Amino acid sequence: MTVSADPISTPPARTPGGAIRMDGLVLRDETVARLRAEIDALGNPHVCLATVLVGDDKPSQVYVRSKHKKAAEAGMSSKHVELPATASQAEVEAAVRDLAEDPDVHGILVQLPLPNGLDEDAVLDLVPAEKDVDGLTIASMGRLMRGREGHIPCTPKGVMRLLDRYGIATSGQTAVVIGRSLLVGLPLSVLLARKGIDATVTLAHSRTKDLVAACRNADIIVGAAGIARLITAEHVKPGATLIDVGMSRTEAGIVGDIDFDAVESIAGAITPMPGGTGPMTIACLLENTLEAARMLGAVRR
Numbered sequence: 001m002t003v004s005a006d007p008i009s010t011p012p013a014r015t016p017g018g019a020i021r022m023d024g025l026v027l028r029d030e031t032v033a034r035l036r037a038e039i040d041a042l043g044n045p046h047v048c049l050a051t052v053l054v055g056d057d058k059p060s061q062v063y064v065r066s067k068h069k070k071a072a073e074a075g076m077s078s079k080h081v082e083l084p085a086t087a088s089q090a091e092v093e094a095a096v097r098d099l100a101e102d103p104d105v106h107g108i109l110v111q112l113p114l115p116n117g118l119d120e121d122a123v124l125d126l127v128p129a130e131k132d133v134d135g136l137t138i139a140s141m142g143r144l145m146r147g148r149e150g151h152i153p154c155t156p157k158g159v160m161r162l163l164d165r166y167g168i169a170t171s172g173q174t175a176v177v178i179g180r181s182l183l184v185g186l187p188l189s190v191l192l193a194r195k196g197i198d199a200t201v202t203l204a205h206s207r208t209k210d211l212v213a214a215c216r217n218a219d220i221i222v223g224a225a226g227i228a229r230l231i232t233a234e235h236v237k238p239g240a241t242l243i244d245v246g247m248s249r250t251e252a253g254i255v256g257d258i259d260f261d262a263v264e265s266i267a268g269a270i271t272p273m274p275g276g277t278g279p280m281t282i283a284c285l286l287e288n289t290l291e292a293a294r295m296l297g298a299v300r301r
């Protein structure tokens with residue numbers, strides 16, 4: 001994976017306490033503009049992202065809509081397949097199989113989680129590795145582990161882009177990733193430890209005995225547990241980089257795993273929530289979609 005972006009041309013914005021504010025909205029917009037320019041330079045070939053949504057979960061509907069909107073801004077077309085929550089396993093599999101076989105579709109994203117009772121693994125197994133822009137199939141995960149060309153899951157890839165864009169050192173640094181899901185924490189810990197990135201990684205989870213002890217000497221902390229304000233001042237070493245992936249819906253709105261107000265004056269750099277990792281997830285989905293079109297030979301390299 002190349003995780004390079006243009007160097008920062010202007011001093012980055014700071015939080016009130018002086019930490020670098022790692023702005024995912026700005027980097028997403030830069031990424032979308034870059035993809036648009038790349039597609040223009042290629043003569044505007046047809047590049048298509050297909051999404052599959054099962055059920056009527058409101059947040060999932062919002063995520064899918066914003067993915068289509070940003071795809072259009074990047075010069076891509078998109079296709080949406082929506083099935084009712086009552087859809088059978090066979091119906092969902094048929095929809096995904098159609099997209100897998102459609103030569104006009106380059107990327108397929110099945111919005112997760114699927115409603116209870118549906119077998120996610122069986123559905124994901126139908127997505128060909130080249131079209132797996134979410135990077136969650138067995139083939140993509142295997143390629144990631146082996147360091148072979150393939151799609152990297154969008155949220156971990158977005159975190160790596162933010163670190164790169166804001167010039168955060170990783171080599172020889174200690175990183176703690178909190179949360180070990182296949183979607184975020186596990187692949188992110190692999191990416192951070194990879195040769196060339198070279199962080200020393202601790203993967204913390206719900207059975208970690210002493211999270212404060214695990215975090216307090218870390219140079220980089222990534223919160224991906226989905227527990228509101230889990231990371232407080234006692235977890236954070238002065239100057240540490242804090243990346244918030246967690247999103248909890250509370251009465252106060254969307255709240256991250258990191259207690260932003262309590263730690264921003266201690267941190268050296270921090271992502272806002274919202275406005276940090278979320279927009280970068282979409283940016284990386286679009287990057288993966290253009291890459292999928294290249295892998296499929298629909299767009300020249």
Ligand code: NAD
Pocket residue numbers: 155178179180181182183184185204205206207208211224225226227230244245246247248277278279281
């Ligand atoms: P998940 O529920 O699959 O995994 C949560 C992980 O957190 C588990 O591995 C669990 O062991 C760990 N955990 C739970 N409680 C803990 C605790 N007290 N201490 C340490 N570890 C604990 O969730 P997921 O799908 O990986 O998502 C995690 C969070 O990230 C959610 O809030 C989700 O909404 C959010 N998310 C954000 C983005 C984004 O783009 N920003 C993308 C995907 C998910």
